[in-house]
Amino acid sequence: MMKTCEDISKQLIAYLDRRANSAERHEVEEHLAACSACHERAEDFRKLWGVLDEVPLVEPSLGFDARIRARIAEEPRRGWLGWLVPQPRLAFAMTLLLALSVWMANLPRESSVAGSEQDFEAIKDLGVLENYDVLSKFDALSEIPVDAAPADQQAQPVNPTSDQQPTTEE
Amino acid sequence: MEHAHTLQLYGTAGVRYNVEAMTRSDVQLMLDVKAGDEASFNLLLQKYRTPLVNFLYRMVRNRGTAEDLAQEVFLRVYRARKQYSPSAKFTTWLFRIATNLALNSLRDNRYRQMDVSIDAPVEEDVAPLQLPSRELRVDEKMIERDRSEFIRRAIATLPEKQRVAVLLHKYEEMDYGEIAKILECSESALKSLLFRAYETLRVQLAPLVSESVANRAREGRP
Numbered sequence: 001m002m003k004t005c006e007d008i009s010k011q012l013i014a015y016l017d018r019r020a021n022s023a024e025r026h027e028v029e030e031h032l033a034a035c036s037a038c039h040e041r042a043e044d045f046r047k048l049w050g051v052l053d054e055v056p057l058v059e060p061s062l063g064f065d066a067r068i069r070a071r072i073a074e075e076p077r078r079g080w081l082g083w084l085v086p087q088p089r090l091a092f093a094m095t096l097l098l099a100l101s102v103w104m105a106n107l108p109r110e111s112s113v114a115g116s117e118q119d120f121e122a123i124k125d126l127g128v129l130e131n132y133d134v135l136s137k138f139d140a141l142s143e144i145p146v147d148a149a150p151a152d153q154q155a156q157p158v159n160p161t162s163d164q165q166p167t168t169e170e
Numbered sequence: 171m172e173h174a175h176t177l178q179l180y181g182t183a184g185v186r187y188n189v190e191a192m193t194r195s196d197v198q199l200m201l202d203v204k205a206g207d208e209a210s211f212n213l214l215l216q217k218y219r220t221p222l223v224n225f226l227y228r229m230v231r232n233r234g235t236a237e238d239l240a241q242e243v244f245l246r247v248y249r250a251r252k253q254y255s256p257s258a259k260f261t262t263w264l265f266r267i268a269t270n271l272a273l274n275s276l277r278d279n280r281y282r283q284m285d286v287s288i289d290a291p292v293e294e295d296v297a298p299l300q301l302p303s304r305e306l307r308v309d310e311k312m313i314e315r316d317r318s319e320f321i322r323r324a325i326a327t328l329p330e331k332q333r334v335a336v337l338l339h340k341y342e343e344m345d346y347g348e349i350a351k352i353l354e355c356s357e358s359a360l361k362s363l364l365f366r367a368y369e370t371l372r373v374q375l376a377p378l379v380s381e382s383v384a385n386r387a388r389e390g391r392p
Binding site: 010012013041044045052054058061064068072075 | 208211215216219220223224227228233237240241244245248249314317318321322325339340341345346358361362364365368369371372375378379
C-alpha cells in the first residue's frame, strides 16, 4: 500500500539528505513518482538547501581567543590545600559538627549522675518492698526494736508490716 | 610556569592544532582537558569557535551577543571539565549548552524589549527585510550581502525549536539522533519539525528558490 503525503513528510528530509534506509527510500520514491505535489516539494527542498548554502560564515573577532583566555585565567585554581578541603560548605559543616561534639563532651555531668544514682537507690528494692509475702516472713525486721526505728525512716511508709510488727510482739 | 607553558602552546598552535585535532577525538581532547592539559582546551576552542559563533549568530541575530554567548559556552565547558564523562558526543554537549544559552538570551531580550517600549525597534545588525532585486542593484557584492541577509532573516523568523533544528541539520550536518538529544525530543518528532521548518522556508524564500531554477535554466543546468 502506498504511503500518504503525511507519512512521506516524515521521511522526505531523510530521503533528500541520503540518511534514509533502503526500505524508506523505496517508499518515498514510490510516492514521489505518483504524487506531483510531493515531487515538486522535494525538488524545491533541494533548491532551498542550495539557497541556504549562500549564507557565508562569519569569523569570530580577533580578540575572541584572548578574551576567553583572560576569563579562564581569572578562574580560581585549586592548590594542594584544595585537596584537603574539597568543598567549602562541606568543610564548614564538618567544623560545625566537630565544635558541637566538643561542646557536648564538655557539658557538666555531675548533677545528672547524682540524680540518677538517687533514682536507682529508690527503685532498686522496689520489687522486694512490694512483695508482701517476703516482707512478712523477713525475720530481720522483727529484730528491730520499735523505739530504735528512726521517726523519719524512709522505708516505713512503704512497708505495710512496720505498723503490725510491734503488735505481734505484744 | 604552567601558564607560560600554556601561552607557548597557544602561540604555536596555529599549524599544529590541525594535525593534533585530527588525530585526537574530541572526547580524548576533553579527557585531556579534564586531566589538566590546557593546550587540549585550546585545540577544542580553535576547532569549534567558528561553528559556535555562526550557530549563535544565526540564532540571536546579533554578532556581539553571539560572541559573548560563545565565550560563555567555552567557559562553561572549561568549568565543567572535572565532571566531564564521555557519555555522549562532545558536539552534542557543546551545542546543547549553546542552544540553552541562545534560547535564554532570546527570552531575556524579549522581556527587556517589553520593559523598554513596545514601540522600540528590534535591535538587530541589519536593515528592514527587503527582497534584493538584481535589476535594481549594480554592486554584485551588495546584492550578495542582501541575499544572505534575506536568508538569515527568513531563518530567524522560524520558531526557536525549528530554527535550532535547521541550523544543526543544515549547517552543522549533525545526525538526527544528536539533534534530537540537543532538542530533547524523539527522532520522529525531529523529522516532522524539520519538515515544517523547511516548508516554511520554502514559502518565505520562494523568490530565491524560483530564481535559482531560472538561473539554472538560463545556464542550461538541470
